[in-house]
Amino acid sequence: MxxxxxxxxxxxxxxxxxxxxxxxxxxxxxxxxxxxxxxxxxxxxxxxxxxxxxxxxxxxxxxxxxxxxxxxxxxxxxxxxxxxxxxxxxxxxxxxxxxxxxxxxxxxxxxxxxxxxxxxxxxxxxxxxxxxxxNTYSFAVKKSVGLKYHLKSLADIKKVPVAQRTFCVESEFANRSDGFQPMLKAYGLQLGTSIPRKNVKTLDTGAIYAATNNGLCTFGEIFTTDGRIKALHLTVLQDPKHFFPLYxxxxxxxxxxxxxxxxxxxxxxxxxxxxxxxxxxxxxxxxxxxxxxxxxxxxxxxxxxxxxx
Known part of the structure; x- marks a missing residue:
């Protein structure tokens, strides 16, 4: 339509x-x-x-x-x-x-x-x-990746080596005022320096879950009520700074x-x-x-x- x-x-x-x-x-x-x-x-x-x-x-x-x-x-x-x-x-x-x-x-x-x-x-x-x-935003990681780097919240992104700080996001989230770059800033990160631009891939919403599970990116943007989180056993990172609004x-x-x-x-x-x-x-x-x-x-x-x- x-x-x-x-x-x-x-x-x-x-x-x-x-x-x-x-x-x-x-x-x-x-x-x-x-x-x-x-x-x-x-x-x-x-x-x-x-x-x-x-x-x-x-x-x-x-x-x-x-x-x-x-x-x-x-x-x-x-x-x-x-x-x-x-x-x-x-x-x-x-x-x-x-x-x-x-x-x-x-x-x-x-x-x-x-x-x-x-x-x-x-x-x-x-x-x-x-x-x-x-149904708020967050990022999820593959279970094994979360265990490897001891990832529990968005504040833990810094624990991952720069080369492995790869992200899959969808286009709308990348451009929202409550989206990707403001979130990075809230957690002391910056696109272009601590997060190289080449480390960010823009995908369709539905493709991000499989891409995260398959290792195409370390961090995948997700909706917290998406059924694929449960099906793929992804680990959802907490938002201790309460950056993301209540949805x-x-x-x-x-x-x-x-x-x-x-x-x-x-x-x-x-x-x-x-x-x-x-x-x-x-x-x-x-x-x-x-x-x-x-x-x-x-x-x-x-x-x-x-x-x-």
Whole structure:
């Protein structure tokens, strides 16, 4: 799917629906509503986006599926322009990348409240309560490499000889204000000196995990809820300086849609509260490791948790 000058293409594919049940059984129907759902184009976002599509269809809405938008910036613009009414977004991404703040707030509730208040005031976007899941950035190393150099945190990068300080990063992270070079600086390192530029490879997000496991690079940029961490037994390095923001994911709605259909809060918040890191790692692994489709993984989990039947 591509974002074009004429608007968004559809995410494509069939998304099932069911009957709302359990904590969603009494949600007021959305009969007659037309709601467009967007998502970014990585696994976790596709799973969450398909959850939203399934829930909305099950509530009776006519759903436009615009999941799989390439990149955070394009997905954000689609919602700001009103092309989509619902997306799942991360508090840290909004605070740093969209709102331009340089320092994250090291408390998940306070970080969400700050994002919620600013986005409503400036952009008329409504942030529902976030999930416990915190899909932040870090770097991971192969288990044997971690043992060899006694690597436990990002502060230990300096323990590795310069020639072996090799990194695999994806292009968006390399250019983010909460990304690669600012992270190096926070830990007393600098690209071009303590980290030679030739030691940094830019890869697609999905390729980094295997590249790290196969020794193409010592340090691989990862999302902390990615299922491949568990499957490949990678060691995730801790962030003792709390450089990386908290990235709790939350349902985000346009104010116009929220005011017209306030029951959207009742539809999404119980689901969001069930999504923690362990749940998301498992769901991501079903796609990235087991090869299942995001929509089937989303549908099965919603049934398993009793949200639909």
């Amino acid at each position: 591509a974002l074009t000058g004429c608007g968004l293409g559809t995410g494509g594919g069939f998304a099932p629906s069911g009957t709302l049940s359990g904590p969603l059984a009494k949600v007021k129907p959305l009969d007659g509503a037309t709601i467009a759902v967007g998502s970014k184009n990585f696994t976790e976002q596709l799973i969450l986006g398909k959850m939203a599509v399934i829930l909305l269809k099950s509530a009776g809405a006519n759903v436009k599926d615009f999941t799989d938008i390439p990149g955070s910036s394009s997905a954000r613009q689609a919602q700001l322009q009103g092309q989509v009414q619902m997306e799942w977004e991360y508090t840290g991404t909004a605070w740093i990348a969209y709102m331009g703040h340089s320092k994250p707030i090291d408390n998940s509730t306070k970080q969400w409240e700050a994002v919620r208040d600013q986005d409503l005031k400036q952009n008329k976007l409504v942030w529902l309560k976030p999930s416990p899941e915190n 709790n994911v939350a349902p985000v709605l346009t104010e116009k849609a929220f005011k017209k259909y306030p029951q959207l809060e009742d539809l999404f918040e119980p689901v969001a509260q069930k999504i923690d890191n362990a749940v998301m790692i498992d769901l991501n692994a079903q796609v990235d490791v087991d090869g299942k489709e995001p929509v089937s993984v989303a549908d099965k989990w919603l049934h398993k948790e009793g949200f639909i039947k």
